[in-house]
Amino acid sequence: MPPTSHKNDSLLRALRRQPVERTPVWLMRQAGRYLPEYRATRARAGSFLAMAKTPELACEVTLQPLARFDLDAAILFSDILTVPDAMGLGLYFVEGEGPKFQHPIRSAADVAQLAVPDMARELRYVMDAVALIRRELAGRVPLIGFSGSPWTLACYMIEGGGSDNFAIIKAMMLNEPALLHRLLAVVTDAVIAYLSAQRAAGAQVLQVFDTWGGVLAPHHYREFSLPYLARIARGLRGSGLRRQDAGANGEAGPDGGAQERDVLGTRESKIGNAGLGIGDRAAEQHGDERTEVPLILFGKGNAPYLEELAASGADAIGVDWLVSMEDARRRTSGQVALQGNLDPAVLYGSPEAITREVKRTLDSYATGGDGTRTGLVFNLGHGLSPDMDPEHVRGLVDAVHSHAPI
Amino acid sequence: MPPTSHKNDSLLRALRRQPVERTPVWLMRQAGRYLPEYRATRARAGSFLAMAKTPELACEVTLQPLARFDLDAAILFSDILTVPDAMGLGLYFVEGEGPKFQHPIRSAADVAQLAVPDMARELRYVMDAVALIRRELAGRVPLIGFSGSPWTLACYMIEGGGSDNFAIIKAMMLNEPALLHRLLAVVTDAVIAYLSAQRAAGAQVLQVFDTWGGVLAPHHYREFSLPYLARIARGLRGSGLRRQDAGANGEAGPDGGAQERDVLGTRESKIGNAGLGIGDRAAEQHGDERTEVPLILFGKGNAPYLEELAASGADAIGVDWLVSMEDARRRTSGQVALQGNLDPAVLYGSPEAITREVKRTLDSYATGGDGTRTGLVFNLGHGLSPDMDPEHVRGLVDAVHSHAPI
Numbered sequence: 001m002p003p004t005s006h007k008n009d010s011l012l013r014a015l016r017r018q019p020v021e022r023t024p025v026w027l028m029r030q031a032g033r034y035l036p037e038y039r040a041t042r043a044r045a046g047s048f049l050a051m052a053k054t055p056e057l058a059c060e061v062t063l064q065p066l067a068r069f070d071l072d073a074a075i076l077f078s079d080i081l082t083v084p085d086a087m088g089l090g091l092y093f094v095e096g097e098g099p100k101f102q103h104p105i106r107s108a109a110d111v112a113q114l115a116v117p118d119m120a121r122e123l124r125y126v127m128d129a130v131a132l133i134r135r136e137l138a139g140r141v142p143l144i145g146f147s148g149s150p151w152t153l154a155c156y157m158i159e160g161g162g163s164d165n166f167a168i169i170k171a172m173m174l175n176e177p178a179l180l181h182r183l184l185a186v187v188t189d190a191v192i193a194y195l196s197a198q199r200a201a202g203a204q205v206l207q208v209f210d211t212w213g214g215v216l217a218p219h220h221y222r223e224f225s226l227p228y229l230a231r232i233a234r235g236l237r238g239s240g241l242r243r244q245d246a247g248a249n250g251e252a253g254p255d256g257g258a259q260e261r262d263v264l265g266t267r268e269s270k271i272g273n274a275g276l277g278i279g280d281r282a283a284e285q286h287g288d289e290r291t292e293v294p295l296i297l298f299g300k301g302n303a304p305y306l307e308e309l310a311a312s313g314a315d316a317i318g319v320d321w322l323v324s325m326e327d328a329r330r331r332t333s334g335q336v337a338l339q340g341n342l343d344p345a346v347l348y349g350s351p352e353a354i355t356r357e358v359k360r361t362l363d364s365y366a367t368g369g370d371g372t373r374t375g376l377v378f379n380l381g382h383g384l385s386p387d388m389d390p391e392h393v394r395g396l397v398d399a400v401h402s403h404a405p406i
Numbered sequence: 407m408p409p410t411s412h413k414n415d416s417l418l419r420a421l422r423r424q425p426v427e428r429t430p431v432w433l434m435r436q437a438g439r440y441l442p443e444y445r446a447t448r449a450r451a452g453s454f455l456a457m458a459k460t461p462e463l464a465c466e467v468t469l470q471p472l473a474r475f476d477l478d479a480a481i482l483f484s485d486i487l488t489v490p491d492a493m494g495l496g497l498y499f500v501e502g503e504g505p506k507f508q509h510p511i512r513s514a515a516d517v518a519q520l521a522v523p524d525m526a527r528e529l530r531y532v533m534d535a536v537a538l539i540r541r542e543l544a545g546r547v548p549l550i551g552f553s554g555s556p557w558t559l560a561c562y563m564i565e566g567g568g569s570d571n572f573a574i575i576k577a578m579m580l581n582e583p584a585l586l587h588r589l590l591a592v593v594t595d596a597v598i599a600y601l602s603a604q605r606a607a608g609a610q611v612l613q614v615f616d617t618w619g620g621v622l623a624p625h626h627y628r629e630f631s632l633p634y635l636a637r638i639a640r641g642l643r644g645s646g647l648r649r650q651d652a653g654a655n656g657e658a659g660p661d662g663g664a665q666e667r668d669v670l671g672t673r674e675s676k677i678g679n680a681g682l683g684i685g686d687r688a689a690e691q692h693g694d695e696r697t698e699v700p701l702i703l704f705g706k707g708n709a710p711y712l713e714e715l716a717a718s719g720a721d722a723i724g725v726d727w728l729v730s731m732e733d734a735r736r737r738t739s740g741q742v743a744l745q746g747n748l749d750p751a752v753l754y755g756s757p758e759a760i761t762r763e764v765k766r767t768l769d770s771y772a773t774g775g776d777g778t779r780t781g782l783v784f785n786l787g788h789g790l791s792p793d794m795d796p797e798h799v800r801g802l803v804d805a806v807h808s809h810a811p812i
Contacts, residue, residue: 165750165791167754167791170749170755171751171754171755174755174756174759175749175755175759176756177758184696214728217728217730217787218728218729219766220749301728304728304729322620323710324624341577343622343623344571345576346576348573348574348580349576349577349581350580353580353581360625387573403675
């Protein structure tokens, strides 16, 4: 593994809320269909899944945006649904319809059969990709690993694909909340194991995408999404693996408690068996994992919960564009770094408009705090889209960097 | 026209924040495809538009949910896109794809050709439907008229139909903000004329649907949606028609001011010519129109702006399910009534779950204020969907009424 010092460590410094020479920027879905070279690799691979499951191709597309733009981070090319796929749900893609599962989870029997996948076997292709990308990056910029959030993964697992109204998972949430909590507990264990394994394989920052938390009413968000995000933050710091801590901090749903800790115990030994749990054990011992591998919790529609997310144990909160950075910073002041939050649709504007809106975001963040941009990672409020112009993306990245960080 | 006294005036009382015997409830899209009798009428009509444009059929489907459920209001069956259709954009529907316009608005020349439609001619079918429904209701419950918000109508007018990312209107917003403001000014005039005409024809409550305001970043919402909502509230109270008031309260976008007032002047005489402006003139004189025909501003994603909406001059704010009624009431306390806000997906739950969530909403509202439910109109946070069970809707309505209002 290459040395942990970087030629460009502005992302890591910003996530630790240390001063930087220029505000770091990366973009969700920066490796994607808007790039002709991505489309070429995908055509060669034959399918999205083939590309994601072949470490050399995943590495290739991960590095493509870095060759074009002055980005401050690489993010693993993968899909949030690799985890449920490894749990046996059978992920497949229908052109123009998005992801689907052959075996959606609908019953108590379905949930009972779910188990944390063996990271070294079923998800080895992801860890191999992480290790390969890290090697190829040669320390240029940090590598971000990621996972979907438990609630978001559960949405796909239960609906069997994307959804407009989340009718099936919401019916389960209302009618069988304990069943949904059992599913979320297993998925949370899997996410912790998955992120721990990515960290062990070389990921230097971890991000959780809670894409669908924002479809929940506040009392449902606080019961079915937020506690599992907090459990991930604790789990990655080691404390979540300890029986006593899980009990003391257990803010999970009604069926948390003892059962949850048993599952976590199972998960821990599973990772140990897979030989990928060493980082976790080390973290438990020296307790400084948090600053070593920062965790970013991104959530679409998470603005109402910024105070709670800031107290969850994560290092940074990624926000969408429906809150000003000024408000977001004021409400989380001093507790976490922030990542965001340009409306992705700004990329449909002219280069002048993009520069203007980038500056506005940077200035908004400064206004919400001490006038500096310490603790800011610039990003979009959501991902890039296939019809966006790469030259506009270049303009955005350069506009961030040309604005002084303080 | 029938007398203005009602057998059931709980909606009007709640909107005026007066005590009621039971909390009034109506549901967005209560006349819709989830009802077999609606599907039968639609099949007979041949198309959605034929149904909306034939007053007898519009009246028939408006009354259908009232025959089934103990609802406290009727809402005109129509579509928010009747106004742009009347402006010459050519509304049509493609099965499974939603509404489309033959002539979307893309250029300065397109915007220059837009004019406020003649309510008595191009939108006569709507006014005839309002008058007929009002007659058929015979005072049983109040009749709600409605319009789309300027921003929401502009989304459809510019995109040419529905959109996932609002790329075209957001590009115009960023690159040609003055052009978009010109469009929004004309549409706002049309909305004021449209709602005034519905009021004159017999509508006893008016609601504006800002379906897409929530896709905007806060600074864009405050420039391109909120000011036009406030202008509608003023316009319906008459003050918006007076030069001095429009000048004094003008919080509109950069190109508001003199031009805007000219347009309002034009609009006023146009309504006068159409013979439907009498109610407006009367309102200007006795100044009590606000309590006579209350205005509800509903907005998906409007939770961040509740304080500002409460100060807009509207009588009530309709909120989606992404904020608790407790918070919404606390933040708007004493200024407006509130309408909402059950997650529509709760209707996919069991009858027991529906009752539980209804109670939670009612109790949440009470907790946010003085412990009473004065000033609450129960509704969903968005509309009913075609796959919902009418018996679940009945359970919801009955659960609201069986819970004491205080």
